[in-house]
Amino acid sequence: MYKTARQEQFSVAWVRAMAATLGLNTSKPDVDDDSVDLSLFAKDWEGGKISRPQIDVQIKCTTQEFNDDGNLHYVLSAKNYNDLSTTDVISPRYLFVVTIPEEKTKWVTITSKAMVLKNLGYWFSLRSFDELAPGQESKTILIPRANVLTKEQLYELMNRASLMVDIDSD
Numbered sequence: 001m002y003k004t005a006r007q008e009q010f011s012v013a014w015v016r017a018m019a020a021t022l023g024l025n026t027s028k029p030d031v032d033d034d035s036v037d038l039s040l041f042a043k044d045w046e047g048g049k050i051s052r053p054q055i056d057v058q059i060k061c062t063t064q065e066f067n068d069d070g071n072l073h074y075v076l077s078a079k080n081y082n083d084l085s086t087t088d089v090i091s092p093r094y095l096f097v098v099t100i101p102e103e104k105t106k107w108v109t110i111t112s113k114a115m116v117l118k119n120l121g122y123w124f125s126l127r128s129f130d131e132l133a134p135g136q137e138s139k140t141i142l143i144p145r146a147n148v149l150t151k152e153q154l155y156e157l158m159n160r161a162s163l164m165v166d167i168d169s170d
Contacts, residue, residue, distance in 0.1 A: 003104070007061035010107055011098035012037060014117050015059055021151050024158065035083030039091065040158070048162025054091045055161050058084055063102045071142040072097060072122060078132045081139045085129040092161050095124045097143060121149035123157065 001009075016026050019040050027039045041054035058080055066072050074097050076084075084093050098121045100107050109116040124143045132139055147153075 006104060007100065008059075010100065010117075011059045011061035011096075011121075014098050014121060015040075015057065015096055017117065018121065018149065018151065018154055022155055022158070024154075035080045036093070040154075042158060042162075045158065045162045048159060049164050050162055053158050053161035055157055056089070056091045056093045057096045058093070060095065060097045061100060062097060063100055065099070066145055069142075070145050072099070072145070074141045074143055075138050076141050077138050078136055081126065081129075081141075082131050085126040085131060087128055092125070092127065092157070094157065095126060095141065095143075096149060097122050097124070122147045123149045123153065 012028070015038060019026050022042075024040045024042050027041070029036055029039075035058045036056040037059040039054055039056050041052060043052055045051050045053050060074065060076075062072075062074065064072060064074065074095075076095065080095075084095055086093075099119045101118055107118055109118065122143045122145075124141060124147060126141070
């Protein structure tokens with residue numbers, strides 16, 4: 001299997017593991033033609049306007065590290081960028097970037113007490129960003145280190161979806 005295919009499989013598994021901790025279901029489209037790798041949804045969510053919130057995510061995987069400015073500089077294709085920045089969708093869309101060690105043997109550590117998936121995931125909302133100009137092939141996204149995808153942060157993204165509140169409305 002090519003390294004990029006391994007990275008894709010690992011990052012999807014990483015997000016699914018995180019979703020499972022919150023009791024979220026995941027669904028993978030048969031065809032990824034809309035920059036959605038996974039949909040995460042809940043049944044009987046407590047507290048929002050809707051009881052079955054859903055978010056759609058584009059998942060990327062990288063061995064890049066954070067720059068000195070405190071951001072992960074991730075180059076996103078124009079297609080993914082434009083698909084994630086659109087506002088004419090029902091479910092909020094996010095970019096999730098999972099960072100991994102360069103050496104694939106270090107992606108997973110197994111001991112007699114735990115299995116550890118290395119390293120971390122980060123989230124970013126491009127909602128309402130201006131579409132890229134025709135001919136522009138990519139855009140570098142600056143993902144702040146503070147956007148680490150924890151269980152609490154994923155809960156917050158789902159809760160915002162249940163309240164029908166955009167992440168960029170703060």
